[in-house]
Amino acid sequence: xxxxxxxxxxxxxxxxxxxxxxxxxxxxxxxxxxxxxxxxxxxxxxxxxxxxxxxxxxxxxxxxxxxxxxxxxxxxxxxxxxxxxxxxxxxxxxxxxxxxxxxxxxxxxxxxxxxxx
Numbered sequence: 359x360x361x362x363x364x365x366x367x368x369x370x371x372x373x374x375x376x377x378x379x380x381x382x383x384x385x386x387x388x389x390x391x392x393x394x395x396x397x398x399x400x401x402x403x404x405x406x407x408x409x410x411x412x413x414x415x416x417x418x419x420x421x422x423x424x425x426x427x428x429x430x431x432x433x434x435x436x437x438x439x440x441x442x443x444x445x446x447x448x449x450x451x452x453x454x455x456x457x458x459x460x461x462x463x464x465x466x467x468x469x470x471x472x473x474x475x
Contacts, residue, residue: 375395375396376395377394377395378391378392378405380408380411388418388420389420391421393426395428396427397427397430397437398429398430398433402433413450419453420452422438422455422474427457429460435465438454454474
């Protein structure tokens with residue numbers, strides 16, 4: 359039987375950390391949300407909560423920068439789509455203003471790019 363090769367990976371809290379910064383946007387009536395780190399099943403609820411809180415507390419349309427997201431799975435996409443639905447119900451919008459390769463690939467595979475830009 360051939361040996362199975364695998365790479366052992368160590369996940370540290372620092373590597374898996376998710377950071378979400380919310381600040382007033384560049385235009386009146388907008389809110390900038392900058393997301394850094396991995397967005398996965400374990401922390402997608404954190405992203406969803408931060409996006410919904412930004413909608414409520416700032417009462418502006420969300421401009422989401424995902425250019426520093428190193429990984430995003432379907433749970434992260436679900437958080438984004440959930441926040442988009444909430445923003446539309448509130449008469450506002452959610453737009454991804456920047457994204458890196460991991461997010462772009464997910465949006466392409468799921469054909470959701472047009473919904474979030």
